[in-house]
Amino acid sequence: MPAAESYPDDLKYHPEHDWARIEGDEATLGITWFAQDALGELVHYEPPAVGAAVAKDESYGEVESVKAVSELVSPLSGEVLEVNEKAVDEPETVNEDPYGDGWLIRIRMSDPSEADSLMDAAAYREHVAEQ
C-alpha cells in the first residue's frame, strides 16, 4: 500500500524533492512522499556504483514508473557507501516507505556545511504547497 503524505521533521530537503538524513559525516538519501506520489508506482531504480562520487544538485541515478523517468538529484556531495538493494529489487518499497525501507543510497559527505543550504521540513512543506 502507498504511504500517507508526510515530511518528517528530522530530515533535510532539496527543492527537487529529495531528502537527506544526516548522522555525523554520513547521510542517507531518498525521494520525498511528494516525488513518489507524482511518479506513481516505481518499477525501476538505477543506482550509482558503491564508491562513486555524488555532487550536490547533480544526478546520481534514476527512478522510473510505468509512465515516467526521473533523475535523482543529490542534496549533498560525497562518496557512495551503500546502495539499498531492496529498493533495486523491489522499487515499490520506495512508494510504500519513502523515508524508511525505501531509502536509496548512503554517502560519506565531503562537505557537511552544504547541509545548511537545505530546507527543513516546514520550509519544504511550503515548497510542496506551491507546486
Add this chain to the structure above:
Amino acid sequence: MVATLKRTPLYARHVELGARMVPFVGWEMPVQYKGVIPEHRAVRTDCGAFDVSHMGELHVDGPTAPAFLQEMLSNDVDRIGDGEAQYTLLTNEQGGIVDDLIVYRFAPGQYLLVVNASNRAAVYDWLKEREPRGCEVRDTSDDYALVAVQGPRSLERLELPDQPAFTHAMGELDGIEVMISRTGYTGEKGVELCCAAEDATDLWDAVLARGAVPCGLGARDTLRLEVCYPLHGNDITPETDPISAGLGWACALGKEFTGVETLRGIREEGPARRLVAFVMEEKAIPRQGMPIEGGGEVTSGTHSPMLDRGIGMGYVPAAGSAPGSELVIDVRGKPRRAYVVEKPIYRKET
C-alpha cells in the same frame, strides 16, 4: 495561444474518482485512478472499465459506401456482414498508415468507423475529400460516449451472453440503450459499449456498480503493448507500411485500395525492416525513440506488469528480426540487452 483541452461526458466522474488527469491528443483524460499496475491486473484477472469516449465515430452511409470503403480501407470489407466488425487500415498512396480503425456494418450500405482520437480529423478529411456520389461521411463523435469493459469476468459481470469476437448488436444495460461490440484493446475478453453522450454517466455508474475497476490510459497502454496491439503515432504512422509492421493479415492485397501496388511490392521483395516485439534481458525500461544498435528504433516501451520486466516494440533490420535475435537498446547512453520474442509478448496461461 493556449489550446483548450476537450473533455468527455465522464470528466466529472473521473475527477470524483480521484483520477490523475493528463492532456492526451487534445483531450483531458484519466491516466490512472489508483495506479497503473493494480488497474492492469484488474483487467488481466477480473474486469476493468475505460472511458474511451475521446475516440472518433464516423458514419459512412449510402448505396456506394461498400465500394468506397473497399477502395479506402486495406481489409476486405465485403467479408463482414450486418452485425460484424473488422480491424482495418486507412492507407495513403505510399502504402503508409493514415489510421488503424474498426469498421462496423449495420446494414448493407450502413457503416460505422471507430477511429483513433488523434486521427479523427485526418480520417474525416481524407474520406470527405474522396467521398463519391451516393455516399455520405458524417463525424458523429460528439453524439456518443464509448466505454470499454475488459477482462475475463467482464461478460459475467455485465450479464451479457458470450458472442463471437468482432460482432456487435444493439442492446440494453441496466435500462440504458447501448451498442455492444465484442471488441477491445487489451487482449482480454470484453466489450465496448457505445451510448448516447447524455447517457454516459448512467452507463459508467452502472458498469462500476457491477464491479468493474476504473482504468486509465496508463493501463490501456501497458495492456495493449503486452499483447502487441500497435499504437498509431508510435508503432504505425503515415510513414510506415502495414507489411513491415506485421499487419499484412489486415491487408487484402488481391483487391484495389489506396497504395496497394506499393504494398504488393514490399510483400514481394520482403520488407527492409520489421516491427518486432522484445523483452529486456537486463533491468531497464525501453522508451519510445530509443535507438536500437544496428539501425533500429524503439516505437513503444514500458514495464510489463505481468512479466515484471521491460518490454517493447520497435523496427529493426529484417535480417535481425527473428525471435531469439539479440538487440542492444541505447537507454539514455547505456547499452542494455534485449531479445526478440514472438508476438504477443504476454500470453494467458491456458
